[in-house]
Amino acid sequence: MIDCHCHLADEQFTEDIAEVVERAQRNGVRSAIVCTEYRDQFDAVLALSTQFPSFCFAAFGIHPVQRNNISARREDATSVPEYIEEHKDRIVALGEVGLDYTPRYMNTSDAKEEQAFVLKQHIDLSGKYDLPLNVHSRSAGRPTIEVLRQNGATHVLLHAFSGNVKNARPAIEAGYYFSIPPSFTLSKEVSFIFSAYLCTYFLRIIAYRLDD
Template identity: 25%
Template sequence: MFDIALNLTSSQFDKDRTEVVERAQQSGINGMLLLASDMQESQAVSELALQWPNLCYATAGVHPHDAKSVSVEQLVELKSLLAQSQVVAVGECGLDFNRDFSPRPQQEAIFEAQLALAAELHMPVVMHERDAHQRFIDILAPWRDKLPGAVLHCFTSDQAALKACLDLDIYIGITGWVCDERRGQDLQQRVTEIPDNRLLLETDAPYLLPRDLKPKPKSRRNEPCYLGHIYQRVADLRQQDVFELQQQVQQNAKQLFQL
């Protein structure tokens, strides 16, 4: 199994980061993508990934929450990181109009600049979108055929948004949100509408602990070792054999990240 979204630099992992990675491997995970959210974290995850070669990979980029902290010109500094073999994608980039931690015009400029950077370097992008669907599509669409691949991670939107993303040939990342019997009902339907060759699974740990996980950890912290639980839930919803699902998603991850 490949976890395409893990926030391993989170302070929640400071006391047992190595053990978290070991538990992930023991649970059957053979690939993890460590997400970056700003310039500093991009450096940190690239260094972390080197500790576990051929298991951990990294992104380099700026999350929309942090768009206010960087200029378009400064993004050029990411090139040296993106040239490293363990750094396999630009991101996490995109738009977040739900919290607006950065001004929307700045979010849009930083998002588009990262798409341009990915196109220049011929690298895939890992993207974030919340309450900004139409602007997200408007900005992404002109760049899509210049990118080797793209994934919208932590997808929780509606059917129209899913169709718009699939029309742009984007991979869809599904988290443990699909395990929530209260808030995840719509996503449970959406996950059956994603083509086999466009589905990716993720924990987004330490966030989004699957609500139906039993027993739950006392810390309420999500870990990559719980990815198998998400696989089983998605396999049940899609009426697929879980082993076949694992093989398909593994192939999707390898193709997207050019591994």
């Protein structure tokens, strides 16, 4: 079993990260894709991939919602291309990236443009380095998939996708993968997406939430 999306660089794990990794391994997790949310986490994730080389694999990206619940802006990703170029041989994916249209984070058209700019930048990097995208799409399933497809994204994992069947179909047609969100057990529509539409492209990895 592989955790396809976790945040082990979060400060809540600073004191007991070795114990967290050991506990995960005891419970059958073979490895984990450790995603960043903020630029200042890149070094920490890289360090985890050094400390636990057969377990932690690095994914770098700028989350659409930054600290203090501020929508991501292009300046948040200013140095990302240079960092990825420098460490390209140690990265397995770009993430966590995407769009988040939750009203408390997204309340202006300018904010939408800024989030889209950051996502497009990561899509370009994905193509340049042949790296998959680990994508966030809360309250923005349709526009996220539109941006991905319009900008040529080919290797995509839609993390914890919670959109509807209509929104999911273009992603399925594009060959994108989906990870299982907690809402899988609560939402009939999300359950239907996975059971009826993802037979071909269903990601055969159960997302084990280390931080739950």
